Amino acid sequence: MKDSRLLDRDFGTPAARSEKMITLTVDGFEVSVPEGTSVMRAASEAGISVPKLCATDMLDAFGSCRLCLVEIEGRAGTPASCTTPVAPGMVVHTQTGKLKDLRKGVMELYISDHPLDCLTCAANGDCELQDMAGALGLRDVRYEAVDTHFRARNAAATSIRSGWPRTRATRISLMTRRNASSARAACAPARKSRAPSP
Amino acid sequence: MAAAIEREASARNLDVTIIRNGSRGMLWLETLVEVRTDKGRVAYGPVKASDVPSLFDAGFLTGGDHRLAHGVTAEIPFLKGQTRLTFARCGVTDPLSLEDYRHYKGLKGLEAAVAMTPAEIVKQVTDSGLRGRGGAGFPTGIKWKTVADAKADQKYIVCNADEGDSGTFADRMIMEGDPFVLIEGMAIAAIAVGATRGYIYTRSEYPHAIAIMQDAIAIARREGILGESVLGSSHAFDMEVRVGAGAYVCGEETSLLNSLEGKRGIVRAKPPLPALEGLFGKPTVVNNVMSLASVPVIMDRGAQFYRDFGVGRSHGTIPIQLAGNLKHGGLYETAFGLTLGELVNDIGGGTISGRPVKAVQVGGPLGAYFPPALFDTIFDYEAFAAAGGLIGHAGVVVFDDTVDMLAQARFAMEFCAIESCGKCTPCRIGAVRGVETVDRIARGDAAAIPLLESLCSTMKSGSLCALGGFTPYPVMSALTHFPADFDRMKEAAE
Structure with missing residues (x-):
């Protein structure tokens, strides 16, 4: 198995410790991974990257960003690949028309709540949000966003029902997760550190 | 109420035992006072404290006639038609005995x-x-x-x-x-x-x-x-x-x-x-x-x-809660299999406002709105799913023709925005965008309608739980069954 400590590559979820190997099919490729591995990591092991924002292999899966949704034959709906463990004989599709629309729809929601200040942003060119928007082919935002977290913050939260308290809470939770990642990365010198969090 | 009866009884030197029981579920008759007589329990309701002296005057302790009398409780059609298994004792017994x-x-x-x-x-x-x-x-x-x-x-x-x-x-x-x-x-x-x-x-x-x-x-x-x-x-x-x-x-x-x-x-x-x-x-x-x-x-x-009760794969009885604009709101426990129309018109007695029913929401704030055209839908899990809805906790809320379904769709999105736990994006941000998009439709922006549909499909498949995942049910059912309410341009022109 590839050792993530030597690669600047994020497998999405931590490695499973089990000795028992499970074989499944991801986008037509057969892959064997230890029991308890997530579908996202199994795909990653097979060289297939599933879009993601909230997942990192330094933390347990959280399942909040909803970009890593996949389709699994015989299962209803579109489960998140980061929180779904592999099962023997599972047939996973990570790239379908339905998933493309769904991910783009979710990404559009993210960007609708974002200041769109890329050109003056310090993270320009080194930004996961930007990367994902590009990867998912998002070009336009159709929404006319009124109630965004940044606008509400500037307007000193005139409406208690504005999007910002919730959005901020999630951002903080994401930032805490990121900070936790950097802290752990700092404690593990063998690990090549990634780009600093914004 | 209990105090009023006690007061009146002692003033008249009558010996009564008052037991405070739970509700029978006939909410339009609450406060319901039942008297145990030779004929069985006789019902009086809705009783106000001011009615108590006249009840005594009418001899209600022996089942005497009164304008609030309904005869033997168990014979009231709303109760008689029910199959009470789960609620067999509810309203009958002293809850803590x-x-x-x-x-x-x-x-x-x-x-x-x-x-x-x-x-x-x-x-x-x-x-x-x-x-x-x-x-x-x-x-x-x-x-x-x-x-x-x-x-x-x-x-x-x-x-x-x-x-x-x-x-x-x-x-x-x-x-x-x-x-x-x-x-x-x-x-x-x-x-x-x-x-x-x-x-x-x-x-x-x-x-x-x-x-x-x-x-x-x-x-x-x-x-x-x-x-x-x-x-x-x-x-x-x-x-x-x-x-x-x-x-x-x-x-x-x-x-x-x-x-x-x-x-x-x-x-x-x-x-x-x-x-x-x-x-x-x-x-x-x-x-x-x-x-x-x-x-x-x-x-x-x-x-x-x-x-043996029920239909198809829905077995047993379900306590249906009839609410909203209904003459006879209350709890109706029955085997699965009645139609929505029977529940609303026959059992619920139609609207209390006397106006025609326009929409019925089944299954709480995340349930779909049904128009009278779908009143033949059978009340069971599968039939409701097939009709694009859900029975949820079996709450049925009735609206008459004065309801604005666009406002109801907006309410569904607003509810989701307020109640979202904030963990997943489709629900957290989607619901806020949903309110704004419904507002655009209200301003006559017809281009926002396909956007709302697209948002609903993202929320439905992308959300982590049923809150974001089911909010599209009330929104889409309102849009599908009541398109006229979303056509604000036409309305403005008229």
Whole structure:
């Protein structure tokens, strides 16, 4: 198995410790991974990257960003690949028309709540949000966003029902997760550190 | 009311015993006063304190005639047409009298369960066809089997009594009117899966239900129904009531578990299933009040008895809560299989406003709106799913022709925005965008309609739990069945 400590590559979820190997099919490729591995990591092991924002292999899966949704034959709906463990004989599709629309729809929601200040942003060119928007082919935002977290913050939260308290809470939770990642990365010198969090 | 009757009786030197029982569920007749006579219990309602002297004048203590008299309670058509299994005692007994409870066949189910092996109990519940009454309709027996088969040093029974759906009151009625049936159901579940602790998670808006449940638990503990030895058996089980802080999403089972653990009530990803890693990471049965309260009758009368009620894959009875603009609102327990039209027009008696029905929302704030054209839809899990809706907790809310369905769609999005736990993007941001997009449609921006449809499909498939996932039901059903309300340009032109 590839050792993530030597690669600047994020497998999405931590490695499973089990000795028992499970074989499944991801986008037509057969892959064997230890029991308890997530579908996202199994795909990653097979060289297939599933879009993601909230997942990192330094933390347990959280399942909040909803970009890593996949389709699994015989299962209803579109489960998140980061929180779904592999099962023997599972047939996973990570790239379908339905998933493309769904991910783009979710990404559009993210960007609708974002200041769109890329050109003056310090993270320009080194930004996961930007990367994902590009990867998912998002070009336009159709929404006319009124109630965004940044606008509400500037307007000193005139409406208690504005999007910002919730959005901020999630951002903080994401930032805490990121900070936790950097802290752990700092404690593990063998690990090549990634780009600093914004 | 009780005080007014007592006062009047003592003024007239009459000897009356007043028992405060739960509600019969005929809410348009509340406050309902029943008098035990030779003919049976005779009903008077809705009684106000000012009516009391005239009731005495009419001789209501012997069933005398009065403008508020309705004859023998059991013969009132609304009650007569019901099949009360889960609510058999509700409104009949003194809620906190264990003697009454036993007299009306209470504890028979638990006594039967104590004499059986856990596997036999699970099998009986599975065979009865009972499905989760909270909304998802998952077979209760299969859930119990998963917990029973899990190996752990501690297991839990959690009763979801966080009844937050609009127009629902069945859980509250059972907790206030027949609390022992819930305790009995939870004790049976505990024996079946090997759990020793139970929690009832309810809402702070239900102070009476909380107080009555707590008293009932204390009585059950004193009488050996709960404690080290349930009814003298080798099974130990005890329980307590926990009160939520008012978030709608805490009625979602994983969010509820987080809240119960003292954490912020945000939704957990499944798997792991709560049945394997639930409360404090231990195998946990999370069942709705209605599911647990239906278990005693199944254990008492047998799986086949219960299974024979209902249609298709929906077995047994369902306590339907009729609310909104209805002449006869209340709780109607019946076998699955009535049509929506029968419920609204025949049983509910049509609108109280006298205007025609325009829409009926079934299944709480996340349920679909049905137009009268779909009144032939049969009330069962599958038929409602096929019609693009859900029965949820079986709340039925009726609206007359003055309702603006665009406003209702906006309300659904606004509700989701307020109640979202904020964990997943489609629900957290999508609901806020949804309100704005409905506002655009209201301003006459027809281009926003396909955008709303697209947003709904993202929310439906992309959300983590049913809050974001089902909010599209009321929105899309309003848009599909009532397109005229969304055509604001035309309206403005006219």
